[in-house]
Amino acid sequence: MYDAPSAKSKPLFIVLAGTPVELVVSLEGWSKVRDSRGDLTWIEKKHLSEKRNVIVRQDRAQIRAAAEDKAALVFEAERDVVLELLEAVPGGWIKVKHRDGQTGFLKASQVWGL
Numbered sequence: 001m002y003d004a005p006s007a008k009s010k011p012l013f014i015v016l017a018g019t020p021v022e023l024v025v026s027l028e029g030w031s032k033v034r035d036s037r038g039d040l041t042w043i044e045k046k047h048l049s050e051k052r053n054v055i056v057r058q059d060r061a062q063i064r065a066a067a068e069d070k071a072a073l074v075f076e077a078e079r080d081v082v083l084e085l086l087e088a089v090p091g092g093w094i095k096v097k098h099r100d101g102q103t104g105f106l107k108a109s110q111v112w113g114l
Contacts, residue, residue, distance in 0.1 A: 020113030
């Protein structure tokens with residue numbers, strides 16, 4: 001991540017592949033993005049992916065077998081865990097996949113990156 005849209009600009013930090021960001025503006029070869037903390041930085045477009053990910057923003061998110069509060073608990077994810085977004089579900093839920101392969105549903109309010 002850079003402070004300006006140029007490889008010659010000041011590098012700020014490195015993010016892991018798959019970390020969700022919000023696209024703010026796009027220029028030739030570069031994109032200005034916002035991270036989950038609200039920081040604005042520049043990244044080369046070639047490092048962005050079409051795959052959508054979200055990041056857990058609560059201390060512990062409960063991922064359930066169905067999109068309902070009383071459904072069986074599949075697993076829990078701690079703050080800052082990145083999950084692949086599979087689909088949005090009516091009623092404020094999303095279906096996600098953990099990098100270990102487990103899938104389930106959690107409330108959209110528990111994550112950032114939608």
